[in-house]
Every structure is written in structure tokens, then in C-alpha cells.
Amino acid sequence: MIQVQGLNKTYESFERGHTFLEALKSMVVRKKKTVEAVKNVSFQVAEGEIIGFLGPNGAGKSTTLKMLSGVLEPSGGSVRILGYVPWKERRKYVAHIGAVFGQKSQLMWDIPPLDAFYMNKEIYGIPKEPFLETLNEMTELLQVEDVIRKPTRQLSLGERMKCEFIMAMLHRPRIVFLDEPTIGLDVVAKEKIRGFIQEMNRKGVTFLLTTHDMEDVERLAKRIIVINHGDIVFDDGIDVLKQYLGAKKRVRLVTERPWDGGWSHASFTVTGVNTGGAGLELELDLGRIKLIDFLAGMEERYGIADLSMEDIPIESIIKALYGKRANPSQPDTVRP
Structure with missing residues (x-):
């Protein structure tokens, strides 16, 4: 049409x-x-x-x-x-x-x-x-x-x-x-x-x-x-x-021991920590680590009292695209 x-x-x-x-x-x-x-x-x-x-x-x-x-x-x-x-x-x-x-x-x-x-x-x-x-x-x-x-x-x-x-x-x-x-x-x-x-x-x-x-x-x-x-x-x-940002998830955790930043890994980025240090928000890339390995590492170091996980909001994906210009070799569309 x-x-x-x-x-x-x-x-x-x-x-x-x-x-x-x-x-x-x-x-x-x-x-x-x-x-x-x-x-x-x-x-x-x-x-x-x-x-x-x-x-x-x-x-x-x-x-x-x-x-x-x-x-x-x-x-x-x-x-x-x-x-x-x-x-x-x-x-x-x-x-x-x-x-x-x-x-x-x-x-x-x-x-x-x-x-x-x-x-x-x-x-x-x-x-x-x-x-x-x-x-x-x-x-x-x-x-x-x-x-x-x-x-x-x-x-x-x-x-x-x-x-x-x-x-x-x-x-x-x-x-x-x-x-x-x-x-x-x-x-x-x-x-x-x-x-x-x-x-x-x-x-x-x-x-x-x-x-x-x-x-x-x-x-x-x-x-x-x-x-x-x-x-x-x-x-x-x-x-x-x-799928534009890959296999990423937003994870919210309540840990038994306060987060001290002692564990770092390329698969996740901490985006928020509450005052007591027991509540965490992070972006987890499941393309870089298996979920079971991430949970095992977090349980071993800090203990997991509660956990919720959801897809990355579409607003975050759109925001990433807003910062992108079209590929000169593909002037009509740029696909993930």
C-alpha cells in the first residue's frame, strides 16, 4: 500500500x-x-x-x-x-x-x-x-x-x-x-x-x-x-x-550478605544498590554466562534471599538505537 x-x-x-x-x-x-x-x-x-x-x-x-x-x-x-x-x-x-x-x-x-x-x-x-x-x-x-x-x-x-x-x-x-x-x-x-x-x-x-x-x-x-x-x-x-541488545535480562536480587563489589564479571553490570547493600539491580548478559553459573557465583559469595528477572525494557533498546546512525553500506535499514 x-x-x-x-x-x-x-x-x-x-x-x-x-x-x-x-x-x-x-x-x-x-x-x-x-x-x-x-x-x-x-x-x-x-x-x-x-x-x-x-x-x-x-x-x-x-x-x-x-x-x-x-x-x-x-x-x-x-x-x-x-x-x-x-x-x-x-x-x-x-x-x-x-x-x-x-x-x-x-x-x-x-x-x-x-x-x-x-x-x-x-x-x-x-x-x-x-x-x-x-x-x-x-x-x-x-x-x-x-x-x-x-x-x-x-x-x-x-x-x-x-x-x-x-x-x-x-x-x-x-x-x-x-x-x-x-x-x-x-x-x-x-x-x-x-x-x-x-x-x-x-x-x-x-x-x-x-x-x-x-x-x-x-x-x-x-x-x-x-x-x-x-x-x-x-x-x-x-x-x-x-534481541538488539543480545540475550540480556534485568535482574533484581536481595542478598543475605551486603554487596561489596568484590565480584566482577564481563557478563553483568550493576545498575543499582540500595542503602543497606542487600538489594541489587543489574543487567545480565546470558550470552556471556549461563544463568546457573551466575546464580551459583552469587549464592557462593553473597547468598540469594530473593530474585526476580525480566526482559530489558523496550525503552532501553530504543534509546540505544537513537544513538545510532544508519550504516552507509545499508542506507535503507540496519538490522541487528
């Missing part, structure tokens, strides 16, 4: 000095600066996928989404989505896509969401019967039957975001771009939104999701694309992503 090849976007900006004299000089002669927001980005998305499109602030993900939605024209490369070139065939193209931005509203502040829904019905030319069918289905799924009749200004953030999703989905788009869709929501509202996305995906809708909430990624996406400094540094399944 989405084919992106060699996508580039550059901007021109102007530098100015920090001193008063340099500021005066810049009023007459301005020094140009070229910024590469996106560099040679390539990927494909199949129908029915939910893609987590991740990156730190300033990585180029929002610029990429704007080009995919047709808001921006790229400096180079090609994009075809559903057979359309987004910025050239925008009027036809937007009838097949939806967008939800957590910090930008499509609703109108002083009127109820229901009125805004009917406005979208006319904008998209949705026939009455399909419109009512979709509206009833989505209001029931998100449990906002009474909410949609209140002025938007009276809604909570969670209620408003549910209505934003209905607004974006009324014309039954085949592809939906999501930018921080659960930002600021409580746990209950997040669960409702995630359930709605999963239900729409089961019906064939493709989602491209950008977020800093790693729980959204783990719950929704099967494939992750990580972009940094304008380059794609990872493009693969979430299971492969979790």
Missing part, C-alpha cells in the same frame, strides 16, 4: 550570531544553512500492518509523515500510496486516508462533536446510510453515545480523543496516520483507544503510528521503523528489536 524510495527533504535556514554586532550584520548579509531533515529513506508497508514509526525529537519522523500525507513535497525520491503520489493527487488521495494528531484537534471548540461529524459527512460526500452505520458502530465501540452531543470544550481529554478518532474514521479510510494518539490520557482511556485501533486493524485498516509511549508500540505494532538524524536505523519486527 505504501512504497517509499530514496525520500529526501532539505530546508534552507539562516544563521545569525549571538552578539549585537553579529545580529546587525545578519540584517544585511545572511549566511545560508542547509538542513537535511530526511535522507534517503526507503520502506514499504503492506495492507493491514500496524507500523511503529519511532525516533527522538528532530529525527525526521514528523517531516516524513507530512510528505506521506501530502502536506509537504519532498526534495527528492518517490512515494506512491494506494497508487497515488500524495502531493500531486492530494484531492483524490485524502479521500482514502485519515489522521489523528494528539496535540492538534479536528473538532470545533464551541460545537458538539456530532455537528463536526456531519460537517465531515458533507466534506467527504459520505452517503447518509453508510455514515449513520459507521457513526453508530464507532460511538458504541468507544462508548461515547452521550458525549458527542456536548460542546467540545466541555469534554475531558480522553473523551475528546475518542471523538477525534471517530472524526478521522467516518469516511472509512484505508490508511490512518497516528501522531501521539494517546498523549496525556489516563490508563482507561488509553485502553479504549488501543482496543479501537486493534478492532479497526482487524477490519483491514493500515496504521502508521508515531509515539514516545513504548506501551503503545508493544501493544499495537508488530513491526518497528526507527529513524534518527533523518536516516532509518532499524526496520524489522518487534521480536527482532527485543
Whole structure:
């Protein structure tokens, strides 16, 4: 459904000095600066996928989404989505896509969401019967039957975001771009939104999701694309992503004798010690030592009173990727 090849976007900006004299000089002669927001980005998305499109602030993900939605024209490369070139065939193209931005509203502040829904019905030319069918289905799924009749200004953030999703989905788009869709929501509202996305995906809708909430990624996406400094540094399944740091585990220990740092090994790194020295947190690399050998060594030296072990959080893996640039020999993807 989405084919992106060699996508580039550059901007021109102007530098100015920090001193008063340099500021005066810049009023007459301005020094140009070229910024590469996106560099040679390539990927494909199949129908029915939910893609987590991740990156730190300033990585180029929002610029990429704007080009995919047709808001921006790229400096180079090609994009075809559903057979359309987004910025050239925008009027036809937007009838097949939806967008939800957590910090930008499509609703109108002083009127109820229901009125805004009917406005979208006319904008998209949705026939009455399909419109009512979709509206009833989505209001029931998100449990906002009474909410949609209140002025938007009276809604909570969670209620408003549910209505934003209905607004974006009324014309039954085949592809939906999501930018921080659960930002600021409580746990209950997040669960409702995630359930709605999963239900729409089961019906064939493709989602491209950008977020800093790693729980959204783990719950929704099967494939992750990580972009940094304008380059794609990872493009693969979430299971492969979790293997990026190797066979590492986070271990919490309570020892019978205080930790004194007397045992060191290349397989583990102590990340925390409580005041009494009996509680330890560490990262253990099971690729360097067998678990039974680690436990035997810890038991012999300090005694184990309690132990818990879990996978390295996905946030730590993403953070490691954020510090990585794409491999010049593999400009499209860098896989673990």
C-alpha cells in the first residue's frame, strides 16, 4: 500500500550570531544553512500492518509523515500510496486516508462533536446510510453515545480523543496516520483507544503510528521503523528489536550478605544498590554466562534471599538505537 524510495527533504535556514554586532550584520548579509531533515529513506508497508514509526525529537519522523500525507513535497525520491503520489493527487488521495494528531484537534471548540461529524459527512460526500452505520458502530465501540452531543470544550481529554478518532474514521479510510494518539490520557482511556485501533486493524485498516509511549508500540505494532538524524536505523519486527541488545535480562536480587563489589564479571553490570547493600539491580548478559553459573557465583559469595528477572525494557533498546546512525553500506535499514 505504501512504497517509499530514496525520500529526501532539505530546508534552507539562516544563521545569525549571538552578539549585537553579529545580529546587525545578519540584517544585511545572511549566511545560508542547509538542513537535511530526511535522507534517503526507503520502506514499504503492506495492507493491514500496524507500523511503529519511532525516533527522538528532530529525527525526521514528523517531516516524513507530512510528505506521506501530502502536506509537504519532498526534495527528492518517490512515494506512491494506494497508487497515488500524495502531493500531486492530494484531492483524490485524502479521500482514502485519515489522521489523528494528539496535540492538534479536528473538532470545533464551541460545537458538539456530532455537528463536526456531519460537517465531515458533507466534506467527504459520505452517503447518509453508510455514515449513520459507521457513526453508530464507532460511538458504541468507544462508548461515547452521550458525549458527542456536548460542546467540545466541555469534554475531558480522553473523551475528546475518542471523538477525534471517530472524526478521522467516518469516511472509512484505508490508511490512518497516528501522531501521539494517546498523549496525556489516563490508563482507561488509553485502553479504549488501543482496543479501537486493534478492532479497526482487524477490519483491514493500515496504521502508521508515531509515539514516545513504548506501551503503545508493544501493544499495537508488530513491526518497528526507527529513524534518527533523518536516516532509518532499524526496520524489522518487534521480536527482532527485543534481541538488539543480545540475550540480556534485568535482574533484581536481595542478598543475605551486603554487596561489596568484590565480584566482577564481563557478563553483568550493576545498575543499582540500595542503602543497606542487600538489594541489587543489574543487567545480565546470558550470552556471556549461563544463568546457573551466575546464580551459583552469587549464592557462593553473597547468598540469594530473593530474585526476580525480566526482559530489558523496550525503552532501553530504543534509546540505544537513537544513538545510532544508519550504516552507509545499508542506507535503507540496519538490522541487528
